[in-house]
Amino acid sequence: MSTAGAHILVVDDDPDLLRLLGMRLNAAGYRVEGVPSAEAALDALALQRPRLVISDVQLPGADGLALFDAIRARHPSLPVILLTAHGTIPDAVEATARGVYTYLTKPFDGKALLDTVAQALALSAPEPAAGQAPEAWRADIVSHSPRMQDLLEEARLVAASDASVLIRGESGTGKELLAQAIHRASRRASRPFVAVNCGAIPEALLESELFGHVKGAFTGATKDRDGLFRAADGGTLFLDEIGDMPPALQVKLLRVLQERAVRPLGANRNVPIDVRVLSATHRDLEALLADGSFREDLFYRLNVVTLRLPPLAERREDIPLLAQHFLTTLAARHGRTLHGFAPDALRALATAAWPGNVRQLHNVVEQVCALSTSPLVPLALVQRALRTPDVAVLPYAEARRRFEREYLVGLLKLTDGQVADAARLAERNRTEFYRLLQKHDLAPERFRDAVAEERQDKDEA
Known part of the structure; x- marks a missing residue:
């Protein structure tokens, strides 16, 4: 999904800063909604889900950290960026460990703001708004x-x-x-x-x-x-x-x-x-x-x-959405309390190779779901699951095809390409055995030629 025109909710009780943020984000092509408090932000979220929330840590009433906790409970995949003054940096660092996408220290550079927003939107996994569920x-x-x-x-x-x-x-x-x-x-x-x-x-x-x-x-x-x-x-x-x-x-x-x-x-x-x-x-x-x-x-x-159907590597914007969907489904099935992925874990998923496509992603999420001991899946678990050999996610038909071909090659090598001998060892008739060889594009004469060349080399030596 394109991030052009993405809906961003900005929360800050300073009207001047709220106006400045709105101007910068509007100029970059985003649709901005500004509210002055955590309570107003939750009311806005109840009406329409944005793609990203940017909130000051210091707010009247409930602060930015409490707002983040409320957002995490309702929308686990919605990214949150915190704006922090120097004195609240430790709180923001702790919140990042709990799942906040990142934090920016005031005063912040305009380019740094836009770069961070673009990165968060690229990894966001939006849920459909009310009335916009898939057909x-x-x-x-x-x-x-x-x-x-x-x-x-x-x-x-x-x-x-x-x-x-x-x-x-x-x-x-x-x-x-x-x-x-x-x-x-x-x-x-x-x-x-x-x-x-x-x-x-x-x-x-x-x-x-x-x-x-x-x-x-x-x-x-x-x-x-x-x-x-x-x-x-x-x-x-x-x-x-x-x-x-x-x-x-x-x-x-x-x-x-x-x-x-x-x-x-x-x-x-x-x-x-x-x-x-x-x-x-x-x-x-x-x-x-x-x-x-x-x-x-x-x-x-x-x-x-x-x-x-495109491979998963050609639709990377779907990876965070799919990962969160699988995690929610699997956690419910297995009775686990899992809210989402830590930001660096989500980035690792979004940039992985995925030779096994969506099936492999499901396999990885199932692994981390079984092993995670915290509500947010950490990077280390994702990295461990991604190192699993690809055979773990091969579909049955592909694994069967690979085994069958390797088995036939082994028989032909053992019998020097003699089909009658290979078929007898496999306990199959010759007609059926020839059909199997044709299916896997295996020519018995190649194995006989290889044996003859090997013998000739020995004689000449």
Whole structure:
């Protein structure tokens, strides 16, 4: 969210200083509201939440520190800057340790004031004001970044039609949340939303999961099963990690989309369905098209509209908002008393790399929520959580894919690229083993060539 025009509440009982602060901040493009006391500030906060509060420590009645405590109790993520005279510096330092964003000593330099205000606004995590809550269809997507707002507007427009949507983005960016939002904004909102991860279900089971089966269709099929397409009838089916779907099933999926009917395994007739299909992937589908592992006709059937979710590093203004949202939710779930993050802890979160995107941020916040012993999460805990190996936040499908590829490479090395021997060790037939190798772009001859070169080098030596 842009800080231009941001609403700032200034609290000071000195009318001249209040006027001077208002002039400087107004000249910088901010919208300023000035009040003379802590009590007046709380009344103003009850009417409209600002993006930032600037308060003098010395106030008539309740002082600036008491005002900060009241703000922290009601709006944990609202940043507060204290203005302090020389004699109140110790109080301001103590307040900073308790969660005040920072303090400025009077008399302060105008540039220092504006720089501090800009930094505080960049890290602020505003809550929606009364009457400005997110629309219900997208309420689970916590964001105020312009890039995400543009994406959500596209999603809302797309939701009005039955067009197939391909959601693209890195692992952990929230593709299923966006799919759920599209479903809630569509005419199908009252009907089922069914999600399946195509990379997490073994190939032998995926066909039955999607299309269903009749009793006796295969060993273990002791009763009829509708399958996920029929479970989603009238609603939306979300196919996550569509890039991992085996080629044989791609053909059957294409037929279902074209005929708008499914044929359960073992059945002799088609069953009509009315399902909207949304799909998602973090893989490069164009590369899969080029090497023939993803069907071009299916790609165009699924990719009527493309929505791209940005990685968290490209929407950093959302990090404080997401972190506070996760902390509030997790603290309530686990019965913890946590109000927010210390300012330096919040800065560390806002500047971290986040290769695991929103999922990794949730993991980090869950760690600090479990370990924090103070109402404000300190920097040390955030730094400790950020050093956790990335594997801790890998989605199941990605961890499974990495293990599977490393396992296959190990077998090929062990058997010098002999597929029959490798398949026997894996207790798989050769056809299935070749399919696995193709899935992971592994050529057995490379391992045979490497062995031959190694032997030749030894002979020449």
